[in-house]
Amino acid sequence: MEFEVELIQGERKETKNVSGSLPLLKVIQESGLELDSYCGGKGTCGKCKALIKPAPSPKARERNLLENSELEEGIRLACLHTVEEDLTVEIEKGGEISILAGEEEVSCEIDNGWNRYIYDFEEPSLEDQRSYLRRIFDRGDMEETSLSAIKQLEKRREENEIVAVGKDEYLARIGSQEEILRAAGAAVDIGTTTVVVYLLDLESGRELAVDSFYNPQKELGADVISRIQAARDQKDGWRKLQRMLVEKLNSSLAGLAEKMDLETDDIYRMVFAGNTIMLHSFLGLNSEDIANSPFIPTICDQQKFSPSDPGLDINPQGEIEILPSISGYVGGDIVADMLAVDLADTENYNLLVDIGTNGEVALGKSDKIYACSVAAGPSFEGGNISEGMAAMPGAADSFEVRKDGFDYTTIDAQKPVGICGSGLLDLTAGLLKAGVVTASGSFQDKEKLPDFWRRRYERKNDIARLKLFTEDESGRERPLFFTQKDVRQMQLAKGAIRAGIEILMDRAEIGTQQIDEVYLVGGFANYLDKRHACEVGMIPEKLEDRIYQAGNGAGAGARMMLLNENLADKAADYKEKTEYLELSTSTEFQQEFTDRMSFPKLENKKIETGTG
Amino acid sequence: MEFEVELIQGERKETKNVSGSLPLLKVIQESGLELDSYCGGKGTCGKCKALIKPAPSPKARERNLLENSELEEGIRLACLHTVEEDLTVEIEKGGEISILAGEEEVSCEIDNGWNRYIYDFEEPSLEDQRSYLRRIFDRGDMEETSLSAIKQLEKRREENEIVAVGKDEYLARIGSQEEILRAAGAAVDIGTTTVVVYLLDLESGRELAVDSFYNPQKELGADVISRIQAARDQKDGWRKLQRMLVEKLNSSLAGLAEKMDLETDDIYRMVFAGNTIMLHSFLGLNSEDIANSPFIPTICDQQKFSPSDPGLDINPQGEIEILPSISGYVGGDIVADMLAVDLADTENYNLLVDIGTNGEVALGKSDKIYACSVAAGPSFEGGNISEGMAAMPGAADSFEVRKDGFDYTTIDAQKPVGICGSGLLDLTAGLLKAGVVTASGSFQDKEKLPDFWRRRYERKNDIARLKLFTEDESGRERPLFFTQKDVRQMQLAKGAIRAGIEILMDRAEIGTQQIDEVYLVGGFANYLDKRHACEVGMIPEKLEDRIYQAGNGAGAGARMMLLNENLADKAADYKEKTEYLELSTSTEFQQEFTDRMSFPKLENKKIETGTG
Numbered sequence A, B: 001m002e003f004e005v006e007l008i009q010g011e012r013k014e015t016k017n018v019s020g021s022l023p024l025l026k027v028i029q030e031s032g033l034e035l036d037s038y039c040g041g042k043g044t045c046g047k048c049k050a051l052i053k054p055a056p057s058p059k060a061r062e063r064n065l066l067e068n069s070e071l072e073e074g075i076r077l078a079c080l081h082t083v084e085e086d087l088t089v090e091i092e093k094g095g096e097i098s099i100l101a102g103e104e105e106v107s108c109e110i111d112n113g114w115n116r117y118i119y120d121f122e123e124p125s126l127e128d129q130r131s132y133l134r135r136i137f138d139r140g141d142m143e144e145t146s147l148s149a150i151k152q153l154e155k156r157r158e159e160n161e162i163v164a165v166g167k168d169e170y171l172a173r174i175g176s177q178e179e180i181l182r183a184a185g186a187a188v189d190i191g192t193t194t195v196v197v198y199l200l201d202l203e204s205g206r207e208l209a210v211d212s213f214y215n216p217q218k219e220l221g222a223d224v225i226s227r228i229q230a231a232r233d234q235k236d237g238w239r240k241l242q243r244m245l246v247e248k249l250n251s252s253l254a255g256l257a258e259k260m261d262l263e264t265d266d267i268y269r270m271v272f273a274g275n276t277i278m279l280h281s282f283l284g285l286n287s288e289d290i291a292n293s294p295f296i297p298t299i300c301d302q303q304k305f306s307p308s309d310p311g312l313d314i315n316p317q318g319e320i321e322i323l324p325s326i327s328g329y330v331g332g333d334i335v336a337d338m339l340a341v342d343l344a345d346t347e348n349y350n351l352l353v354d355i356g357t358n359g360e361v362a363l364g365k366s367d368k369i370y371a372c373s374v375a376a377g378p379s380f381e382g383g384n385i386s387e388g389m390a391a392m393p394g395a396a397d398s399f400e401v402r403k404d405g406f407d408y409t410t411i412d413a414q415k416p417v418g419i420c421g422s423g424l425l426d427l428t429a430g431l432l433k434a435g436v437v438t439a440s441g442s443f444q445d446k447e448k449l450p451d452f453w454r455r456r457y458e459r460k461n462d463i464a465r466l467k468l469f470t471e472d473e474s475g476r477e478r479p480l481f482f483t484q485k486d487v488r489q490m491q492l493a494k495g496a497i498r499a500g501i502e503i504l505m506d507r508a509e510i511g512t513q514q515i516d517e518v519y520l521v522g523g524f525a526n527y528l529d530k531r532h533a534c535e536v537g538m539i540p541e542k543l544e545d546r547i548y549q550a551g552n553g554a555g556a557g558a559r560m561m562l563l564n565e566n567l568a569d570k571a572a573d574y575k576e577k578t579e580y581l582e583l584s585t586s587t588e589f590q591q592e593f594t595d596r597m598s599f600p601k602l603e604n605k606k607i608e609t610g611t612g
Ligand code: FES
Pocket: A036, A037, A038, A039, A040, A041, A042, A043, A044, A045, A046, A047, A048, A077, A078, A079, A080
């Protein structure tokens, strides 16, 4: 009998007429599509996955090797099934996966060099006296190794089937099929406040599990400067700072591995993103010279280390990589952002803005990148704001301000206990449009305020403020206010970022028309209202419809580099073509900053169309 | 004024007319000769050595940086002297050195990738915010490193001159000029009985110091088989076997370093030669499968390890390499021999014979090598011989046998206490020529013996023997005999080796005329009389005048590979083109061996020309 098998891989489609009950893996391979089969079609490696329609009933081995969700989808191992009817067979496009950065989905090639191989040993004899190791090397996949792998091999020399894990030509580990289930890797985004650890399968690229925790270095200070001081002032302080982080990382990795029924020895590769000071403190390096002029880091380049270097308990034959930093204040997190948003993919420019206590701004095109760092202050994280708070339950995270009132939402719909960054931005933009706050940033004179807001207005200690929530409305059993000082803080924050953008555009000698895309990244970038970001003047208004929110860019960039080691070269290339502008002593920046503190004159332009 | 400077480097000669008092280093460099100058001519690195005639009086710095013997020879630092008169200047041919293997002197290129660099730091500033590490990498010599080197750099960031040690593009260490005096390496020949450690300067190739000691594994047995049994029979036995050796190696290295005013951290590279089982036991590997048919080693290829892998206390960023083995019984020591004698440098064949308990024989030409191992027994080391002993003080190490008597020498001219290998060979050959021993290996009938020997002849327990030394002559207060059994042992030993040679020649389908050179290697090869080796039939007689004695070939080969890492490829190539003949089950070998037990009929041929 003849059956028709339609094969689909990415854009490729082939139709084959198969006579007799041929193994599906064979059909696929003969048609030249790429499908891995490390065990050579024995149904033991679990690599030859295909989506088969109609799906044959799964075999016992498939129940072991495939996840339930895969089985339900119709995924089977192609080597275990023969063609007994007309089929449509889809196989994944080898080595590509999508990674989510905020609202952006980026595709990432899988090319990190790590692989598992299943080998069967040929029987040694007087005619074949090759060493045990040679029997592995002769398979052609690897040709170097360490003593530990040789010792693992020695223990298994009586067995006729082993699993080898290799990185390119380097044999890293040998074990049994029961021991070695996956080759996993972890990408880490070390934030000053929060650390996120992503566990991924290095071969399939699939995300296995995620963990996040507060950076334990917080114990020595919330901001980097106080941590540097604390480390400097105690014996072995840098090492202590490092140990705090690394110990927590080790327990997080152990937890993630356990969750997936793995050992930490199954983790072979890690990539770290973070700002320059975080990367230094992760490595146990003194970062004092970054804190003080002329702000010199010890290391800025992408580097590969051994896991034992910083003391990470993963497979000792594994590798860890840190992303390169541009300078002391434009770190590896920003380079990870650049990778995630493919910053330099244009002949025009793309703009990248990381909004945080330090605002980092980068403007890049294919052959040139400009970058700078500005001190925006902690307002967007809730710092320095009367009722400011982080984006936690009860934070008022969005406002819709009208002349005659306002609507708002809070996180987890709890009673408001404070205002987080996105709420502050909405509030500032809304009060501007409603004429409550003027372009100079002052509250309007009480008598000129719309009725609703006049009722909410009061002065305390000579500082004007608006009662947003009454004692009853608030979750704190006291009213919550938004003050004149808070507006000033917002002006400082948005002014600094805007000044950074303007300085870079000046340096590149371009206007907004030469900018293709604007990427907002950083913890709160995903949640802010981009229209409001333009209305307060943080981002040039003409760019509003070119804004993309790629919040967790650093985590996405780190995951991408975890899966594709070639991105290290791309990152190095980004670093290479970046011109860093040191603004801390720039009078030009000071001038621009002062100019950009005030708000655009929105009232006349837009208020008529508002709903207030 | 104009002076004439004659420059000589190897074959090259240049004459320069120099006007004014130009620094000599400049004159040399401008004429295109190769002379290192890592410190850029500051007189601090000690690299720009030249033999100057007439020699200017040495400067204070030269007294520090050069050895006394060098100063006396007229060697100076070219950067510290200007041309003030007519000079002849000789500089060493960059990167070549001679190494002695027995009576053979082999030239070895220095190319192991290790170098010291002296850098001065440029002052960091807001205009030059490069990281500290980048300032080093930007010198163009290196571009990768480890965390430990970065931490060393961090400690020195305030200094303006540092010394960096690198392997190719890898920065391994950073320190001050006082800390880092040399980049040293060690080559080790791990013998079953004796271990020799050579400390060399990796940059100049010069030998700094040598140490040798008994292999501490002897405690578990004199021969490899008893050690294997001992290791197998106890918990963690392989590891214990390893630790015995490695601990002793560590203390030897520490001693050698101290002797040269170095630290063990100044040792960056080590190369190990040894037979396959010794290399396994050095690595802590189970060698049981080498001992039993089909004789499978765990590892036979040349491999690079980290010093921490076997637990060597040298610089942790260093590297260790083991020579490849051909098979379980033709080990890395034989491959080292091959390197030392350049076995495959001919279109005809060269023959290599390692005479020991296992006799290894290799026959090689440019594109093919044949090798085998034969069990020669311990006779040449003094084992199994009535009065046999190692080559220690009091051993009778040479005999000149006549019909009417004999002369002899002993080591250190002490009274004889036994006979070592070279003495046994002389004795056997001499007794043969004198007609005391017949071609079949039996003592001549008493009545047919020459007078002198008849007087020395007696039988005890039905075994014929000759009294060599009387109670008075002997250092043992009893007479010393040479027995019929001893002759049999010699026959076994030489017969096995000769059979190996014949088998290989058969396999290669050649006769002695196709053999260019014969290299005898192994502990006692330097001391034996090559004529006698032919007379007893151990080596084909026609080859006598093509025999070279390259005794410590394994040590020489290891030193060469230490200095020139490219020899690893050459060794791999040797291994690749070697066809190993397993003789343990070969009936052809058994036949040949039986045939070769008897002695050539020397009496008729040569006795007339003897002095007896
Ligand atoms: S090829 Fe390995 S499971 Fe199918």
